[in-house]
Amino acid sequence: MHMPGAAPSRGVAYAEGRYMPLEEATIAMLDRGFVRSDATYDVVHVWKGRFFRLEDHLDRFERSVAGLRMTLPLPREEIAAILHGCVRRAGLADAYVQMALTRGVPPPGTRDPKLCQNRFTAFAQPFVWIANEAQRREGLSLVVTKTQRIPPEAVDPRIKNFHWLDLTMGIFEAQDRGADVPLLPDRDGNLTEGPGFNVFALHGRTLVTPDRGMFEGMTRRSVIELAPELQLAVEERALHASELARAEEIFLTSTAGGIMPVSRLDGAPVGEGRPGPVTRAMHDLYWRRHEEGWLATPVDYEGG
Amino acid sequence: MHMPGAAPSRGVAYAEGRYMPLEEATIAMLDRGFVRSDATYDVVHVWKGRFFRLEDHLDRFERSVAGLRMTLPLPREEIAAILHGCVRRAGLADAYVQMALTRGVPPPGTRDPKLCQNRFTAFAQPFVWIANEAQRREGLSLVVTKTQRIPPEAVDPRIKNFHWLDLTMGIFEAQDRGADVPLLPDRDGNLTEGPGFNVFALHGRTLVTPDRGMFEGMTRRSVIELAPELQLAVEERALHASELARAEEIFLTSTAGGIMPVSRLDGAPVGEGRPGPVTRAMHDLYWRRHEEGWLATPVDYEGG
Numbered sequence: 001m002h003m004p005g006a007a008p009s010r011g012v013a014y015a016e017g018r019y020m021p022l023e024e025a026t027i028a029m030l031d032r033g034f035v036r037s038d039a040t041y042d043v044v045h046v047w048k049g050r051f052f053r054l055e056d057h058l059d060r061f062e063r064s065v066a067g068l069r070m071t072l073p074l075p076r077e078e079i080a081a082i083l084h085g086c087v088r089r090a091g092l093a094d095a096y097v098q099m100a101l102t103r104g105v106p107p108p109g110t111r112d113p114k115l116c117q118n119r120f121t122a123f124a125q126p127f128v129w130i131a132n133e134a135q136r137r138e139g140l141s142l143v144v145t146k147t148q149r150i151p152p153e154a155v156d157p158r159i160k161n162f163h164w165l166d167l168t169m170g171i172f173e174a175q176d177r178g179a180d181v182p183l184l185p186d187r188d189g190n191l192t193e194g195p196g197f198n199v200f201a202l203h204g205r206t207l208v209t210p211d212r213g214m215f216e217g218m219t220r221r222s223v224i225e226l227a228p229e230l231q232l233a234v235e236e237r238a239l240h241a242s243e244l245a246r247a248e249e250i251f252l253t254s255t256a257g258g259i260m261p262v263s264r265l266d267g268a269p270v271g272e273g274r275p276g277p278v279t280r281a282m283h284d285l286y287w288r289r290h291e292e293g294w295l296a297t298p299v300d301y302e303g304g
Numbered sequence: 305m306h307m308p309g310a311a312p313s314r315g316v317a318y319a320e321g322r323y324m325p326l327e328e329a330t331i332a333m334l335d336r337g338f339v340r341s342d343a344t345y346d347v348v349h350v351w352k353g354r355f356f357r358l359e360d361h362l363d364r365f366e367r368s369v370a371g372l373r374m375t376l377p378l379p380r381e382e383i384a385a386i387l388h389g390c391v392r393r394a395g396l397a398d399a400y401v402q403m404a405l406t407r408g409v410p411p412p413g414t415r416d417p418k419l420c421q422n423r424f425t426a427f428a429q430p431f432v433w434i435a436n437e438a439q440r441r442e443g444l445s446l447v448v449t450k451t452q453r454i455p456p457e458a459v460d461p462r463i464k465n466f467h468w469l470d471l472t473m474g475i476f477e478a479q480d481r482g483a484d485v486p487l488l489p490d491r492d493g494n495l496t497e498g499p500g501f502n503v504f505a506l507h508g509r510t511l512v513t514p515d516r517g518m519f520e521g522m523t524r525r526s527v528i529e530l531a532p533e534l535q536l537a538v539e540e541r542a543l544h545a546s547e548l549a550r551a552e553e554i555f556l557t558s559t560a561g562g563i564m565p566v567s568r569l570d571g572a573p574v575g576e577g578r579p580g581p582v583t584r585a586m587h588d589l590y591w592r593r594h595e596e597g598w599l600a601t602p603v604d605y606e607g608g
Binding site for chain 2 (some may be wrong): 009013015023025026027028029030032033034035036037038041050068069098103108109111112113115121123126128130147149150151153154155159161162163164165166167168169171172175195203216
């Protein structure tokens, strides 16, 4: 395997049937993917030259596409080949890799989404960390926002989508309150998710994570699968903000950063105010499994 | 005034500081306006060479921009000049004119929306009719969907936004049920809006229109202002689906088409199953006011 060393590239995109520098990639202004946010996407990461859970991500992307009644213009193998092609051309060992399908541009004079030709795009860029190095070491400061997450009765959160204005206004709310990241509740005060991550609360030897109103992230799934190795039980159920406030430890999960400790909640320390032992153990296990090649697909750096 | 005749153009856009054919206009793939639907917009129409309520639309656009904590990169007069410029270059007498502000592309390695440079774009294309000619004559078939509208506690609907997946899935639901257009309720069964339009129900001499959970459209406002001329009262309040089903007349309002009669609701006839006299009177008054130059701004077809 010819894995690249330092990666100077800002990234490579695939659109309209060809590869290009990511900063030159665009979508049509009239694509409903922009003007109606009529699109779905998925993000898979590459770590030390290997995709993590690539097949799981492709499975989920296909389900999202079907959920929005769209059709992939390419077979699954070609989509996988394009993701490899973006990472290869970007020369990245650690990458954030997005695939997206937009509804497309309606024929002139029409508004019917059924008449659009769906468009596939993808890109690879350097690995994205939601938390910076200090935050990963010391823990993040989290706030539960007033802004509620868009409910499943309006938009199915299991179909990964770009409807983020609630999450974006949550980011501003967190900044206003001197915190790092927001966590959005539903209308009953049960927690859902933050911008790009799921949440886990530790009570004794049990991890609790919401089961409704949020995207079912792949790192969340990995934690659920790894928990037994750490003698932890997992409960997927409603997690109220008041219960989160009593947690011994809190951590966030995301493809963009893995397992991220939370050390402050709404201004108060979580546990002793620093990353706890269970969070650290899960973090270490998650990355050790990466080293061991768990659910890994080596990037084809040679080209097909 | 040199007003164009037949308009062959598909439209003209303004982006990145220059004008271009609309079909060539794009936005950056990494603009949060696409990948986080982090954007606001407004649509003003031109009829027979005149903008309708241009200043009201610009006022509202400025409020939406402030609501998302964004900053217009151009003064209001330049934005107005660009809208004129798009219509002039497109050679359109009747046009649908969109202005949009996207958050922009975060600097490499960052995710903070505050660090983005907001981007202004605009375009003019031929006037868009939500209802085709037969539908405008015979009335639309409307269904109240199972899909609920995104609630104001999650995304403020008064800030015009591209979060339309609920409306898009509503369009599919309407098609599945053999209807023309969907109307989305909130979680209590109170009606909000459909894709691009508001709704009015007639009871006696009173028009009822929802006051919560929907965008406050400019044609809705025009109807409220014109109602006294037709000796109609207007109530802005919760309108439950069960009350809509008892309406004597129903019509929809949109910049993309004006006043549009509804002749069937959930498969049953509305009133006598054809456009009623109050709907027709409001339709005629709305377009007569256009002819008279009410709130009109002539398009600068000569160039500044």
